[in-house]
Amino acid sequence: MSTLPPSRVSADPALIRxxxxxxxxxxxxxxxxxxxxxGIDLSVPAGTILGVIGRSGAGKSTLIRxxxxxxxxxxxxxxxxxxxxxxxxxxxxxxxxxxxxxxxxHFNLLSSRNVADNVALPLELAGWKxxxxxxxxxxxxxxxxxxxxxxxxxxxxxxxxxxxxxxxxALATEPDVLLSDEATSALDPETTRSILALLKRINRDLGLxxxxxxxxxSVIRAVADDVAVIDHGAxxxxxxxxxxxxxxxxxxxxxxxxxEVGLDLPAGLAERISADPRPGGVPVLRLSLRxxxxxxxxxxxxxxxxxxxxxxxxxxxxxxxxQRFGSLAVGLSPGPDVTARAQAYxxxxxxxxxxxxxxxxxQEVAQDIAQNIAHGAARVA
Amino acid sequence: MGLPVSPELINLLVQAxxxxxxxxxxxxxxxxxxxxxxxxxxxxxxxxxxxAAPALNAALGVVVNATRSTPFIILVVxxxxxxxxxxxxxxxTYAASVPLTVAATPYIxxxxxxxxxxxxxxxxxxxxxxxxxxxxxxxKVLIPEAMPGIVLGLTLAVVSLIGYSAMAGAVGGGGLGDLxxxxxxxRFRPDMMLAVVVVLIVLVQVFQTAGDHLARRLNRRxxxx
Numbered sequence: 001m002s003t004l005p006p007s008r009v010s011a012d013p014a015l016i017r018x019x020x021x022x023x024x025x026x027x028x029x030x031x032x033x034x035x036x037x038x039g040i041d042l043s044v045p046a047g048t049i050l051g052v053i054g055r056s057g058a059g060k061s062t063l064i065r066x067x068x069x070x071x072x073x074x075x076x077x078x079x080x081x082x083x084x085x086x087x088x089x090x091x092x093x094x095x096x097x098x099x100x101x102x103x104x105x106h107f108n109l110l111s112s113r114n115v116a117d118n119v120a121l122p123l124e125l126a127g128w129k130x131x132x133x134x135x136x137x138x139x140x141x142x143x144x145x146x147x148x149x150x151x152x153x154x155x156x157x158x159x160x161x162x163x164x165x166x167x168x169x170a171l172a173t174e175p176d177v178l179l180s181d182e183a184t185s186a187l188d189p190e191t192t193r194s195i196l197a198l199l200k201r202i203n204r205d206l207g208l209x210x211x212x213x214x215x216x217x218s219v220i221r222a223v224a225d226d227v228a229v230i231d232h233g234a235x236x237x238x239x240x241x242x243x244x245x246x247x248x249x250x251x252x253x254x255x256x257x258x259x260e261v262g263l264d265l266p267a268g269l270a271e272r273i274s275a276d277p278r279p280g281g282v283p284v285l286r287l288s289l290r291x292x293x294x295x296x297x298x299x300x301x302x303x304x305x306x307x308x309x310x311x312x313x314x315x316x317x318x319x320x321x322x323q324r325f326g327s328l329a330v331g332l333s334p335g336p337d338v339t340a341r342a343q344a345y346x347x348x349x350x351x352x353x354x355x356x357x358x359x360x361x362x363q364e365v366a367q368d369i370a371q372n373i374a375h376g377a378a379r380v381a
Numbered sequence: 382m383g384l385p386v387s388p389e390l391i392n393l394l395v396q397a398x399x400x401x402x403x404x405x406x407x408x409x410x411x412x413x414x415x416x417x418x419x420x421x422x423x424x425x426x427x428x429x430x431x432x433a434a435p436a437l438n439a440a441l442g443v444v445v446n447a448t449r450s451t452p453f454i455i456l457v458v459x460x461x462x463x464x465x466x467x468x469x470x471x472x473x474t475y476a477a478s479v480p481l482t483v484a485a486t487p488y489i490x491x492x493x494x495x496x497x498x499x500x501x502x503x504x505x506x507x508x509x510x511x512x513x514x515x516x517x518x519x520x521k522v523l524i525p526e527a528m529p530g531i532v533l534g535l536t537l538a539v540v541s542l543i544g545y546s547a548m549a550g551a552v553g554g555g556g557l558g559d560l561x562x563x564x565x566x567x568r569f570r571p572d573m574m575l576a577v578v579v580v581l582i583v584l585v586q587v588f589q590t591a592g593d594h595l596a597r598r599l600n601r602r603x604x605x606x
């Protein structure tokens with residue numbers, strides 16, 4: 001971790017804090033006691049975007065609902081700013097909720113109200129005057145690019161437009177926090193990108209703290225600063241998006257990341273690789289390139305300075321959390337001790353190179369390599 | 382038909398139609414006034430809901446079911462003392478509106494309850510997330526969203542009340558049913574019977590069409606062209 005920039009997770013004062021929070025649902029009518037969350041410690045610095053990712057049923061829905069008090073913890077404390085949400089009586093909780101906007105997977109717009117009146121709802125609830133509501137709604141519709149749709153009903157809108165209405169509604173009372181409950185899971189990839197870009201813009205321009213839950217790593221990667229991975233009701237991994245993407249620790253994180261950053265080998269290659277050395281076998285290494293390393297001619301330097309040639313079998317070089325990152329699987333040219341020598345040389349440059357196994361002898365594999373290079377190129381594109 | 386349409390018959394028919402409409406309008410109006418809040422409460426007082434009060438909910442449910450399962454003609458007779466207390470008499474159109482209202486209220490309550498329970502729970506959660514109180518959720522979310530269903534339910538209730546009102550003749554309530562039985566059946570006037578049935582069919586048709594139309598206009602859940 002020494003090569004990583006200092007994590008900002010604990011640097012800033014937290015706006016939202018979970019302190020040893022657990023949530024259990026009591027046993028009822030044939031259903032056993034369910035532990036949705038246990039021992040959650042989490043803090044979200046003001047102005048950042050935290051992505052919470054996990055498989056369905058991992059507890060992320062419960063976690064996000066604890067923040068605005070839609071759910072109460074069974075133990076522990078949840079704090080926003082100076083308000084202890086977890087112990088506030090319902091009436092005072094409503095005042096806190098006006099400072100916490102929320103958007104939903106299925107939008108949850110009122111079908112009986114048009115776009116403008118949907119956005120007006122939180123303002124009506126907060127007791128705003130009619131004229132003030134009208135002005136604020138116009139402002140919000142401009143912010144999300146729906147001025148022309150003010151008089152239309154949700155049923156007449158596309159999914160992306162509905163979510164924009166949801167975002168405008170969530171921002172109506174100028175909250176400090178925005179909670180996003182799988183807000184893009186019902187949208188197509190292109191609409192997802194535009195909604196995520198809007199969230200990012202809101203975070204930047206309004207300084208809004210955003211907590212979003214998702215089961216898609218691509219969402220985390222597109223907008224989040226920090227990520228918490230949740231599995232079976234516990235946080236199993238926590239860090240900046242860059243840290244978690246480039247050095248995933250937990251098994252569940254690796255599996256959620258599958259296909260995301262070129263960390264796994266193509267199936268055809270993975271099948272052939274074996275841990276046993278064999279005559280003429282090709283040792284395979286995985287190189288993890290971080291920051292500026294990702295842009296250096298690392299394989300050319302390896303060949304020049306150690307005489308070991310490396311063929312790229314699979315890989316990707318990309319940008320994560322604004323930083324360069326690359327993952328390359330390479331096959332080494334035969335020779336004595338090539339694996340150890342290559343690893344030593346790369347380690348000296350600060351590049352981790354994990355040994356993955358041996359491929360069958362070169363001539364057999366030549367074809368595969370050609371194929372896989374083509375495959376790798378496709379992934380990079 | 383070849384049957385003579387006498388002015389006497391027309392007069393009787395007009396008066397009976399007015400009586401029927403009076404009874405139906407009174408009982409539907411008061412029944413809605415009482416049944417709407419009762420229905421909302423039945424829908425929102427279940428376990429885990431907005432105004433959770435499972436014990437009271439169960440108790441009200443029993444009362445509602447008891448009223449609904451009592452045959453109307455028996456209800457009319459059984460509550461005569463109550464009718465007398467409210468209307469001052471137990472005979473006549475206004476008096477007949479009392480048992481009709483008593484029958485209509487739980488019926489409307491159940492229809493409203495069903496319409497409210499159809500509202501997507503996500504909308505209630507969203508409203509809560511925006512700081513709505515239970516009263517605000519009922520007023521601004523549940524009732525407006527359930528309105529198409531409530532209108533259809535009320536239409537159904539009005540149509541049923543037109544049928545029930547025919548039995549109001551048992552307490553001298555007058556109306557179309559009463560006319561049909563006394564003239565059409567007891568005095569062997571098939572023309573009168575036919576005329577009564579035709580008017581009833583027309584009334585039901587008119588109310589059902591109007592109700593359907595209104596419900597469709599209120600329903601914004603689907604794309605409208």
